Structures are given as structure tokens and as C-alpha cells.
Amino acid sequence: MDRVKIGVVSIYWPPHFGGAEKYVHAMVDGLVKRDVDASGITATPARDDRDNGIENVHRIGVETHCWDKKGCETWFKEVAVHVQNEGYTHILVNSPLTRAYYGFCEKLFISLKSIPNVKIGVVHHDLGLRIRLLLENFYAEFGDWEKAAKHLEDEQRLYCDNKSSIFINKDAYHAFDSPLYFEPDFVVGNTEWSCRFIDPLNTIPHYILHPILEELNTSKSEKLEKVNITMLNPLFHKGRSYMADFINDYNHKWTYRVLLGSYGGQKQDFLRMIKDSWAVRDGRVDIVKYVQNIEDAYDATDIFIYPSRYEGYGMAAVEPMFRGVPVLVQDYPAIIEAVGDAAIVIPYNTDSGEWIEEVEDLLLDDEKYEEIKEKGLEHTKTLLLRQDEEIGSLIRFLEEL
DSSP, X not given: OOOOEEEEEOSOOTTOOSHHHHHHHHHHHHHHHTTOEEXXXXXXXXXXTSOOOOSOEEEOSSOOOTTOHHHHHHXXXXXXXXXXXXXXXXXXXXXXXXXXXXXXXXXXXXXXXXXXXXXXXXXXXXXXXXXXXXXXXXXXXXXXXXXXXXXXXXXXXXXHHXXXXXXXXXXXXXXXXXXXXXXOSEXXXXXXXXXXXXXXXXXSOEEEOOOOOOOOOOSXXXXXXXXXXXXEOOOTTTTHHHHHXXXXXXXXXXXXXXXXXXXXXXXXXXXXXXXXXXXXXXXXXXXXXXXXXXXXXXXXXXXXXXXXXXXXXXXXXXXXXXGTOOEEEEOOHXXXXXXXXXXXXXXXXXXXXXXXXXXXXXXXXXHHHHHHHHHHHHHHHHHHHHHHXXXXXXXXXXXXX
């Protein structure tokens, strides 16, 4: 077939650096490096004081947000005009515009699907709330993620069997928090786990492109003081209670760095959780809102803990491994799909004491520390080889649609 021209519609783009934005940014960059005509299409303006990412992006219209229905609908019209004028062959729509609870996003898909000779796909990252809660309930019942997954899949198929076909696309997919609610032509997902529960009847083509590890920034921009433990984004679902328990632990004199992210009220909740700790009073906690190069933070820590309760993939657990930093994670399938056997895995929903004991053991046992460090470095080499293969296969997948 003729060469493909790929556009990725993402309302957010760097300098936003959430997981979904980093994923599509790296995807476009990877495609361009393979000599594919690919670009982002976003409402996010560039900022002079931040890293804006690659140049292959069209910043269209006025900045808006996914909760601004009117602003989004105006932007959707501008996107449709751009897509038609630029002659794309494939469009991928990124989250959160693929979430079924943003029903007004259907207008975007309708306008895009009205353009001739364009395949419209979705980029899928995270499971929706309903599916996550069901999986957690089944995990609590069976004590095993695979058994929980199979039970949920059986329930989903039964649900679909009890629906007439006219309702499956809307009612069932809405119930599953599935991007198939918008009737795309194909799906590109970031993990096998996250894509496992969105299309129980296997109705459209899927491709798994695990998040691409972008080139590390080797230049030093900030000199950070070395700490024992670094943690990231203290949100509820990221396991902030574990993070707070580390800082509030009075049996150790460890030093900490917390990379806050930008989630407003939840950040303040976390700060209230630790404000009376001895670590804070002793000045052993470095609270950081923004670092220009995340590698600087990894270079200045002994251990990275990542107690997130769920993820679409868990890239943040992989990145420190590039710098030889041992990582501790919670046993959640999408995160394990990311780290393999190269991290210390703590049982799901276990007591904070087990996390603290593992860190203590690692900091005291030089041999074990070096072993985990080397496992992480080897794992990153494997991931780099895998992503090179996956990018090539993605191109073939799109060409053959």
C-alpha cells in the first residue's frame, strides 16, 4: 500500500508529562525515527520554561481541558478540519478523549469517521474504575490475579451474550469503561493486561505497543543531594499511604525525596499526612514540585519505591533502572508486565511494615543491592530490544488494516 501518514490526537502533550502524554509522544518520535510521516495533534501550547518534546506536533486552537465540554467541542471541529486538510491515513485518539464517561467525545469520532480513507483508532492505557474494582474484588476472593482476570472475562462474555447486538457497542462497552464505546477501527494498547478487558468478543484488531523508553538525558541540570529513598506522585491510587508510612516511621533515620507532580488537593492531603513526622522536623524530607531532568532525581537516590495500586503499565518503575537504582513495586499485573523479575515485588495490599523491612534489608545488604541493580540494568537492555521490534510491527499492523 501507499505510505502511511499517522496523526495522534491528544488533548494533552508535552510540556504535560503524564503517562498518556509521554506514551504518545514517544510513539510519534519512534515512528518518525523509522521514517514514518507521523505527528501529534494537540490543544496544549508550548511553554518557554519547560521541555516541549519533539517538533513533530501540530498545536491547534486554544488550550482546553477534557472537563470543558464546550471548549473541547470547538477544538474537535478544528481537529477535523486539520485531519481532512493534511491527508492522514491513520488517526489515533489518545486518552482521556477515549473514556466512555466523556460521552461528548463521540462528536470527535463522528467527525473523524466522516473523513474518507482514514482509519480511526484509539490508544488505550488504563482500565476504568468499574473494571478495576471488579478485579480487586475478585482478587480478594481468589487471591490470584490470573484467576480474577478469567472470572471477569467470563462475566463480561455472559453480559454480552445477554444483550442484543444493537446494544453491545454502547451499553456493554460503557459498562466496561471501554474505548470501543466510540466504535473505533482498531486499538493500540500499552499492555496486554490493560487491553484484556475492553473487547470481550474480539471484534476489532488490537496491537500492543509497550511504552517506549525515550533516550535518557545525560546532561546534568540540577545538583540534588543524595537521599536514601525517592518516591513519586503521592496520590491515593499511587500508594501514598505507603509513602507516608515510610516518612512517619520513627525507627529509621532515612532521607527521602518526594516528587510531587501536580494534582492539587491530593498533594495537600499527602503533606498533611506527614507534617508531624520526625523526618520532616529533622529536615530529612525533600519535597520537590518539578525537576527538569528526572534522571537527576534517580542519580541522587539509593532506592526508588513505587507502591502504586494500579497502572496502565508502570513506566515510572522502569525508568530508575536505567540509572542503576533498585526499585520496589506492588504486585499488580500491568506493573509486573513492565518490570519483569528485575524489581523487588511486594504482595498486593500488604502491610507497610513489609515495605520498610525490604528497604532496610536492601540498604544493609550490599550484595543483594548490587544484584537488584544489575537485574534492572539488564532488564532495560531487553526492553530496548523489544521496543525496536514492536515499533516495526506497529508500522506493519497499521499498513495492513
